[in-house]
């Protein structure tokens with residue numbers, strides 16, 4: 001008699017999803033580790049990037065499978081159709097966009113966290129303790145007090161959004177959480193530079209304040225926010241009856257790596273009693289370098305900082321972070337009373353503040369372990385040295401451009417990003433050259449638009465990149481533009 005005939009509702013003797021044969025599974029697990037470590041170790045000998053083929057697309061266009069496939073079959077698919085078609089950011093000549101390169105040790109952290117299946121929304125377990133360790137380390141790195149609070153999030157887009165919500169809640173009161181913006185008489189206004197990341201405007205949109213209420217302050221020759229303009233705009237808005245509430249400075253802009261004059265912005269924010277948030281997605285970890293620290297003067301005076309361990313910190317994606325000076329304000333903006341989230345003095349429900357009190361996620365993975373393992377295994381000196389090196393490589397590339405009569409530097413190199421134009425090449429031609437370089441597998445730069453002009457953009461973030469990689473890129477670029485006779 002089959003189970004269906006007998007009693008379809010009866011419990012199964014064994015419904016577990018664990019492997020049927022642990023020793024067989026263990027072999028496959030070791031095989032996976034060997035596969036991925038070989039990929040990372042030998043990355044330099046592979047193309048930077050290649051587009052997913054038709055075969056790859058069709059491999060991932062199959063119907064929902066009711067029955068199991070063998071691990072051998074699945075790992076063949078992974079080897080052939082997944083590993084070779086990754087983003088490209090492991091490779092030392094990936095220079096398009098600001099992407100971290102990851103580290104093998106960080107990967108192990110993710111393997112462990114996934115294996116333990118830590119849920120870091122809250123409760124009393126080690127995942128929460130590790131996150132607290134990272135909060136304390138960031139407090140130390142950024143000169144924040146012990147009463148400040150921190151939270152792992154997906155990335156700086158989310159961290160900037162959460163900071164906007166906290167600043168708004170502080171500006172108009174905690175009742176705005178229930179009332180919304182209905183009862184405010186004056187429009188809330190935020191300020192950032194024209195070079196700020198697009199997620200700042202999005203944060204204003206999502207918050208309900210609206211991005212029409214974001215003033216995009218013009219920039220100087222170094223593409224930094226003009227503080228005189230900032231001050232004037234705040235005064236004008238106040239006179240017009242609006243309510244300025246937030247200034248977002250950027251430590252390392254996405255286009256060119258420019259650092260806003262954070263110290264002067266901090267003074268203006270203090271004078272006008274506004275929330276001073278820093279988008280440090282790219283640059284904030286530069287604070288780990290004693291040599292670079294002075295460039296970020298004023299960052300320690302901010303009310304909150306968004307940063308990405310997954311960029312210059314090379315923690316595997318994703319590992320964004322928000323640090324908030326006033327930990328109580330942070331909690332006021334997000335904590336929800338809920339019967340099933342009640343706290344206790346001991347047991348699994350112990351702990352006064354849980355990560356779910358500080359953001360929108362309840363269930364969340366453990367981003368802290370891979371971050372802890374990366375920092376613990378490398379030490380901040382070594383991470384700082386790799387950060388400094390990417391800046392040195394950017395200056396080296398800028399020198400090559402400076403000596404060339406085919407290319408010209410389009411923006412000053414403040415950190416690790418180099419933007420340059422090609423003489424006598426229109427936008428179409430620049431796009432074509434960059435695309436062909438990406439398709440060649442030799443190097444992957446990107447492009448951006450500066451002052452209405454399409455330019456090549458090289459963001460040198462990767463800790464594996466050497467001067468020789470810059471030379472190889474340069475040679476390929478020169479070859480390609482020569483063939484083009486641009």
Ligand SMILES: *Cc1c(COP(=O)(O)O)cnc(C)c1O
Pocket residue numbers: 098154155156157158197199250252253254279280281282308320
């Ligand atoms: C990358 C970046 C962001 C967005 O961060 P994510 O981690 O990608 O969400 C925001 N601001 C700046 C300056 C960035 O470079």
